[in-house]
Amino acid sequence: MREAQGNTLLEVKNISKTYQSRKRQPVYALREVGFSLQEGRCLGVVGESGCGKSTLCRVIAGIEKPDVGEILYQGEPADHRKIRSSLQMVFQNSMDAVNIHLKAGKILAEPLENFTSLNRNQREQEVERLLELVGLSAEDKAKYPRQFSGGQLQRICIARALAAEPKLLLLDEPLSSLDVSVQAQLLNLLSDLKKELHLTCLLVSHDLEAVYYLADKLLVMYGGAAVEEIEDIRDICALTHPYTRRLLEAGELETESGEAGQKDEGILTEEKREYLAASFREGCVYAGHCPRAERKCFLERPGLVEREAGHRIACHFG
Ligand SMILES: Nc1ncnc2c1ncn2[C@@H]1O[C@H](COP(=O)(O)OP(=O)(O)O)[C@@H](O)[C@H]1O
Ligand code: SF4
Ligand SMILES: [Mg+2]
Known part of the structure; x- marks a missing residue:
């Protein structure tokens, strides 16, 4: 694996953000998410709908405050009043944004x-x-x-x-509402602009192909947590987290991860529902869907640890 070069522009340190659902249940939109981004590079953030990608962008942009954690910009705690022009965001629905x-x-x-x-x-x-x-x-x-x-x-x-x-462009699903051919043209444009203007980007998408095209490094999210990260996107085949494997093999990114126990409410016993809810609070975020899950996975949350240089994974058995 190849390690990143260049000055670090952005550091996201252990950001957590919890909302309340309409049923007054906690929604763990971000759980101790952290990464760093070097100047001139593009980080792709992938994960299904509801996994916390937009919340991550909003927190980095200073639109929302994290419950805990810190954002460093050029090595200093980000003062969003000062860096307003350096950090710009492009949203999914351009019609709503103008x-x-x-x-x-x-x-x-x-x-x-x-x-x-x-x-x-x-x-x-x-x-x-x-x-x-x-x-x-x-x-x-x-x-x-x-x-x-x-x-x-x-x-x-x-x-x-x-x-x-701006130095840093936050692109939150900028292509999602467009036709495939238009998406390709815009991807080309973004790629040219990134090179020409030496932009640092964060590209959020549920489209792994688009991310692969534009990004230099990759962060995979599930249930508000970063579950896998690689410094060099060309090593994409070396990703091993069970959720990432599912994305790579089936291209399944469209489903909603939802909150613990909610999606399967009708078919789950009370006991299993509580078990799953507990795993969502304390265990691996993917335990409820992981084919490799063992007892430990429901009880203990794996941290994002370096498996080899430039590759971090959050899995007890990864
Ligand atoms: N303002 C809010 N109030 C309550 N829940 C929210 C709010 N914003 C986001 N969420 C919830 O937080 C989770 C992450 O949302 P979001 O960051 O929009 O995910 P993504 O962009 O990956 O689809 C989802 O479960 C979403 O319903
Ligand atoms: S920790 Fe367990 S549940 Fe989580 S991804 Fe690894 S094997 Fe699956
Ligand atoms: Mg979103």
Whole structure:
């Protein structure tokens, strides 16, 4: 396994975040998640719906506070007021992320007003440059969001994020709502931009193929926990966690992990439900679904430990 090079831009240290469900049960959105990300690299975060990917992005972006844990940016505790421009986010639904009453030019001018000292003329030119940078044309500045296709609108959102000249781009399922061919075009764009602008990225996706294309390293999440991590995505076949194997072999990423005992409520005995709920609190997060689970798995949570250089895994038997 090859180890990462370069300065560390972002360190996420043992972040936990618990919400309350409507039934007032704890939802462990993040459980002691930690990783570091070097400048110019892209971390792919994969895991099924509900495993905590968006919560992770929101916590890193400072939109939400973690219950415990720390975010370090360039080696210092992240002060989100200071690093607002350095850290930008692109969301899944671009239509929800833009003001539909503003023309594209105005949407892009806003961050330039907030984060740069450019004058009006310079801003105008910069808007045109940004549009071209993301594969649109300068004339598109006069259009409203509804006049763009989904893919074009996502390009506007990427351009808006880039307007602030960020170092770190958080991409939360940026391709999920688009057609496959449009996804491929946007992946190419992101890949070019990453190289050209030396961007550091966190790409969240449930699409392992997309992640493989863009990311340099990979973090696999399940039930709010990081279950496996590799520094070099080219070593993807060396992943051994039972959940990751399932993803790799079956490409099954669409199902909801849900909370302990909820998904199978109807068919489980009370005893088994309590056992599973306990395992979700204290044992391995994957114990309820793992074909290799043994008694220990339900009682003790495995930590993410280094199996070999550049490969960490959370499994008692990994
Ligand atoms: N504001 C919230 N209140 C209650 N539960 C939440 C909230 N946000 C997220 N969750 C729950 O936290 C878990 C992780 O959610 P999320 O981070 O959105 O997962 P993902 O992005 O991987 O689909 C899910 O079970 C989700 O229902
Ligand atoms: S610790 Fe046990 S339940 Fe968890 S992944 Fe490993 S074998 Fe499966
Ligand atoms: Mg999400």
